[in-house]
Amino acid sequence: MNHASHSMPEVATRAGTLRGRVENGVAVFRGIPYAAPPVGELRFEPPRDHAGWSGVRDALADGPIAPQGRSRLAHIMGDFDRPQGEDCLTLTLWTPKADASARPVMVWLHGGAYSSGAGSLPWYAGDRFAANGDVVFVSVNYRLGALGFLYLPGISEGNMGLLDQMQALRWVRENIAAFGGDPDNVTVVGQSAGGGSIAAMMTMPQAQGLFHRAILQSPGMGRPSRGAAEAAELGARYAHFVGVEPGDETALKQVPVAKLLSAQGELARSLQGFAVLSLPFSPVRDGRVIEANIIERLQAGAGAHVDVMVGTTREEMAAFHCVDQAVLNADEAAATQVFERICGAGYSDYYDEFRRMRAVPSPAAMLGDLTTDQVFRMGSLRLAEGQAKAGRPAYVYQFDWQSPAPGFKSCHCLEIPFVFNNRDNWRDSPMLKGADETEFQGLANAMHHAWIAFARGGDPNHGGLPRWAPYDLARRATMRFDTVIGTVNDLAGLSYRLPWPAI
Template identity: 40%
Template sequence: MPHETITVDTAHGRVSGIAEAEFARFQGIPYAAPPTGPNRFGAPVPPRPWSGVLPAHGFGPPAPRPVGGSFDEILSGLDPVPGDGWLNLNVWTPDVTGSSPVLVWIHGGAFLRGSSAGTMYDGAAFAEAGVVLVSFNYRLGVEGFGYVADAPVPANRGLLDQIAALEWVRDNIAGFGGDPDNVTVFGESAGAMSILTLLSLDLGLFHRAIAQSGSAHVVQTAADAALVTGEIALALGVPPTAEGLSGVDTADLVAAQTLVHNLVVGTADAGKYGESTIQTCGMSLVPVVDGDLVRVRPIDAIAAGAGQDVPLVIGTTTEEHRYFVLSQSWEGLPVGAWVQRLAAYGVPDPARFYDQYAEGTTARYPRDTPAEVFSAVMTDRLFRIPSLRVAEARKGHAPTYVYDFGWRTPVPSVGGGALGACHVVELPFVWHTLGASGVDELVADGPVPLADEVNGRWVEFAATGSLESWDEYGDERPVMVFHAERSAVVPDPRGAERALWDGALDPE
């Protein structure tokens, strides 16, 4: 049976979407031209205007990225659409004639993976709650974040895509029933890191922000970024130039960047990457301090006052790093090897940190194995402490709310034990998509009331910029701890472990 359609005018042409019972959805709208040919390593350019009505009835093509692996369906989607028009976006709206708050999603995936078509990124619940939801794709990997010195834009092309999408929202969202003066960006992992980077640039393109499991410390120097690009080019047998890389098929480029990424994140000794920012951030391709778009580390800009007019929600899951450690089998690895890995990731006095975190095991959050202790330290090293540094930098100057998502999924990991309150586990609660295809592989029997609460909090913040009964971050360090039994604001949870990091990871 054919769906009823609804049409909206945009700056580049008319689009039609699908009218559902309580909302309408538009998918696959181009916000920039295909980044191919002369545009491949350049800034995004506007799409060519079209005549007639463009059907926006399904997701558009995703940016080239590896497929398969853990939770690929919920994070990247099923059966990706072929084509090179990767710079596209989607809109769910409760009423095209209204003026509703706008939430704009930036997906994660280590700047290498993911897309807006992940099955749990369905905007229906947000639209049904009265919010216009926008999600979009942006360039990934070398094409988005590789440093190519002689390219039209040497670095940060993926960030420029994100900026172009936000400019599209500013210029077009009123036609979809959204309020362009009430835009909240939210994202997870690399999406949250992108948001904190954008926050540090003071672009004026959004009015509120939510950073889930991000860091404002994760950038590369141009030298380190060039090193990664050089390794990828070497694997491909081409020079690390715009011309050399432009002649490479996208599938081959994805394969090579995946190979180098695995080498970088798997290197625990000094080696080629041991003294660089690459190894300590645990990712291979990230935003670059290029002296142009990004002039300093985001945390330094935020500490200097950038983004103070933007209310912020920031937080992590309680056991982020279990996703990365317990997805592999580390049986038999001695404690000393784990301590060495902590040192490689820039943990100060790693033996002392290991011992003190080992003492922090509880019935709810066990740390009974070396892998679990390592995971607890790395959760704080890569996620919780950097997030708190952002909150500390804004304390007393800008409204900031901190959360800790503590619900533990019982889904077992490859390495043994439950994945617990791991990286990405909060996503189906934020989106209220517990029943989406594939979500049960991450969240088995997730409590619906917790999804009601978390999704409702995100909607509340998008609508008002504040949160009832949730204290702003201040001297008592209040944190909203989300649990199925009873969520509550807790002063300085795991404060003794937080204090271990005093003097480390601070703005320089």
């Protein structure tokens, strides 16, 4: 390591030397390549090691983000416009100092339904974690959409974005010590698709040893990963939308990115349905990278080698339903059809149970509660149950704070600004418009330092938080984050509610 200057530190990695910049007392390295550019013949191929460089490479600017269309949650989170390109496999890294201090490491995997987002967005800046927690924070860009998750045997074996994440974690294991981090104390943190990716990796033998703790925020584990046959059929439909003739799928290697993205939009629209959260591209149970049902594996204790913290927001689906006129205007007949689809023959009992839990049991509110449970909450609790049965602590939370914006409620993604504790980076976010700044900061401090404490030692408790007990099958302790913070036993009501339907 060569500190060329205090303001422009230089760090030697296995691929070559990087030059960063100190910003507000934290050293930042941007656009760090962790794999070879997946371009040309490497499109749809697993990530390869980067060839490296000679001399000193400036790590002062973000690289391109993965090719993508507009986020379907821009109305909630806000919009962003960043240069895009297939050469997107880069990291952003924040460290208090590139020395030999062996600090805890946190690695962030962003959400976005496996089709949008980027770790290099200012929303996910890790400078507050580095400054407040004395940790090294790394945020990952990985391939998205068809480029990351198309499954079409002979052309793309699927799960490329997941393999990118594992490649990034291998880079961390091999290089983080030079940045002041401890490769034997790595916590991977992911929200939505990022959390779902962590869940998948927890079941994968090839991922063991790459991280030691996991924080899963709103992982969409209620949507089972597609099997190979279904994914291949979807891949063939995608090739049709691109305009590739059957038997000439190799042409996908040369199709312009703009055409790939346009076809993604067509495929997504073809999958839309009433009160259905469809994903055109996502991890695939291919029998090789992902061997079996992720939820079943985790519930059986497949993740017991990892310390776990997991949670959801109270009304995840409000983020999607608040602009869905079909849901907002649904009548009881339409709602009961969804209950029948999800809950089976005894759906009327479930409908009545959900009705009693709502002060104003409109069909839209009940659909939101049902699908929040289906897509997000129940899978998270199954993971916690699997950990408890294996004798490992799991810390469960529920984020109940309500957005001041009408209709947003405690929606998907709302907890992220509090976790990162970087309010200024979210000034244009519609979901925080009108938030009480003092209230925001108090809740952010509690959550931010809980995430840091967990990364440091596997226990989120700290001096600014009421006692948070691990989840077990007797008490089901759940930390509720709201204007009043505290642990509630069995917040989901699993001890008295109807058993969640196994469909």
